[in-house]
Amino acid sequence: MEKIVRCPLRWVLERHGGSEVGALAAVTGSLVHALVQAGAAGADGDELEGALRSAWARLDAGAPWFGRRELERVRGMLAAFEGWVRTSRAEGLRLVAVEQAVQLDLEGDEPGEPGERAGRPSGPWLRVRGRVDRLEVDAEGRPVVIDVKTGKTAISARAAAEHPQLAVYQLAAALGAFGRLLEPGVKPGGARLVYVADQKAGGQAKEPVQPPLDDEELAGWEKVVRQCAEDTSDSHFIARVGPDCDRCPVRTSCPLSASGRPVPDP
Numbered sequence: 153m154e155k156i157v158r159c160p161l162r163w164v165l166e167r168h169g170g171s172e173v174g175a176l177a178a179v180t181g182s183l184v185h186a187l188v189q190a191g192a193a194g195a196d197g198d199e200l201e202g203a204l205r206s207a208w209a210r211l212d213a214g215a216p217w218f219g220r221r222e223l224e225r226v227r228g229m230l231a232a233f234e235g236w237v238r239t240s241r242a243e244g245l246r247l248v249a250v251e252q253a254v255q256l257d258l259e260g261d262e263p264g265e266p267g268e269r270a271g272r273p274s275g276p277w278l279r280v281r282g283r284v285d286r287l288e289v290d291a292e293g294r295p296v297v298i299d300v301k302t303g304k305t306a307i308s309a310r311a312a313a314e315h316p317q318l319a320v321y322q323l324a325a326a327l328g329a330f331g332r333l334l335e336p337g338v339k340p341g342g343a344r345l346v347y348v349a350d351q352k353a354g355g356q357a358k359e360p361v362q363p364p365l366d367d368e369e370l371a372g373w374e375k376v377v378r379q380c381a382e383d384t385s386d387s388h389f390i391a392r393v394g395p396d397c398d399r400c401p402v403r404t405s406c407p408l409s410a411s412g413r414p415v416p417d418p
């Protein structure tokens with residue numbers, strides 16, 4: 153969602169091999185998520201350490217000094233997550249599910265509306281599927297989706313308030329996409345990112361929060377979701393210039409970038 157909103161062309165090219173995410177960073181991220189999940193399922197500290205050592209022994213982390221440093225970094229992330237679990241329980245959050253699948257179906261266009269005229273069938277036509285790291289409820293019984301991030305730099309509170317992924321989680325909760333896990337008709341209680349690799353001075357994970365969205369904001373985000381579907385369901389993809397273009401990994405394939413312009417005919 154976030155990538156589509158920023159630039160549909162970048163989204164499609166990265167999705168088909170244009171991404172430059174480091175292999176080790178991706179593996180480390182998956183490992184931390186798996187261990188966090190194991191912790192939620194009841195594994196104790198020794199079991200998590202054993203699982204981490206066993207996985208790390210099979211991983212090529214490069215030079216030994218680098219591997220040791222990365223291993224310590226992973227341990228630091230797990231400790232930060234444990235700390236977050238403790239403080240968030242004290243604050244009133246309660247775990248409902250981990251790695252929870254979510255599916256949101258949005259109704260299609262009415263007969264005569266633009267999509268219908270373009271030949272798309274009316275009725276349900278947009279399905280958003282995903283998986284949330286943790287579904288929790290707050291002290292008031294409202295759902296709060298938690299997304300664990302292993303990136304090195306937390307986003308700002310302002311960016312979190314406008315974060316498409318978090319907004320879709322709230323929209324999904326409000327429209328009943330978590331089924332019987334939540335009370336029918338319950339209003340969302342916000343969504344949070346937990347940056348286990350970006351810690352405060354005291355070692356706590358930074359936690360940018362998206363406050364609860366009201367009905368008007370949810371309706372606005374539903375429009376954004378529909379627009380994302382429009383932007384990615386055709387054979388044309390818009391190149392949308394933005395502040396990240398200079399660092400875009402697919403700029404050499406982008407017609408709006410000097411390095412990606414087509415070679416003119418001789």
Ligand code: SF4
Pocket residue numbers: 159161162391392393394396397398400401402403406407408409
């Ligand atoms: S360079 Fe900018 S406009 Fe082009 S694909 Fe990348 S993000 Fe999109």
